[in-house]
Amino acid sequence: MGLLFGLSTLANVTTVKADSVLPAGRYAFAVTRTTETTDQKGDLTSTVLPKGSSWLINTEYDKGDQTFFQLAPNVVVNLYAGYVYTPKVQDVKVISKGPASLYDHNGQLITDRALAPGSEWYSDRVIFLDHETYYRVATDEFVSIGNVEEY
Incomplete structure (x- = not known):
C-alpha cells in the first residue's frame, strides 16, 4: 500500500483531530505539480512530493484563506x-x-474530447466538485456521475 500512496512511512497513520472533517485513511491527495511540503508551523520540510504521486490524508485544516492536508506527522x-x-x-x-x-480536476470543461454514448470505462477514483461527483477515466479527465452508471 505504501507504493500506491507514497512513502511507506505512511503505514503509521496518526489519528484524526477532532476538528477535522476527513475520516483517517478514506481520502487521498493527488499531486498535480512537484511541490515542497511544510510542517504545521509553515516551515519547509525535506519532503518533496513528485507530480503524479498520491498520498493518504490524515487531517484537513484551514490556515487563513488556504487549505492544507496532513500527510504524515508534521508534514502538510x-x-x-x-x-x-x-x-x-x-x-x-x-x-x-x-x-x-x-472535465479536469478543477472542473474545467475539456473541449476537444468526450465519451461516446454506450462506451465503457475503468475508473479508479472519484472527486466531488461544485456539489457533483465525477469519476476519473483518464489521468486528468473526469466524467459526471449523471452521465454514467456503475456496472
Missing part, C-alpha cells in the same frame, strides 16, 4: 498542489444519449 501540503479524491475502483458505462463531457 497546500491544496493548490493537487486535489482530494476518494479511491474507488469501478467500471462505468456512459448512459447519456449524446457524448458525455469531460
Whole structure:
C-alpha cells in the first residue's frame, strides 16, 4: 500500500483531530505539480512530493484563506498542489444519449474530447466538485456521475 500512496512511512497513520472533517485513511491527495511540503508551523520540510504521486490524508485544516492536508506527522501540503479524491475502483458505462463531457480536476470543461454514448470505462477514483461527483477515466479527465452508471 505504501507504493500506491507514497512513502511507506505512511503505514503509521496518526489519528484524526477532532476538528477535522476527513475520516483517517478514506481520502487521498493527488499531486498535480512537484511541490515542497511544510510542517504545521509553515516551515519547509525535506519532503518533496513528485507530480503524479498520491498520498493518504490524515487531517484537513484551514490556515487563513488556504487549505492544507496532513500527510504524515508534521508534514502538510497546500491544496493548490493537487486535489482530494476518494479511491474507488469501478467500471462505468456512459448512459447519456449524446457524448458525455469531460472535465479536469478543477472542473474545467475539456473541449476537444468526450465519451461516446454506450462506451465503457475503468475508473479508479472519484472527486466531488461544485456539489457533483465525477469519476476519473483518464489521468486528468473526469466524467459526471449523471452521465454514467456503475456496472
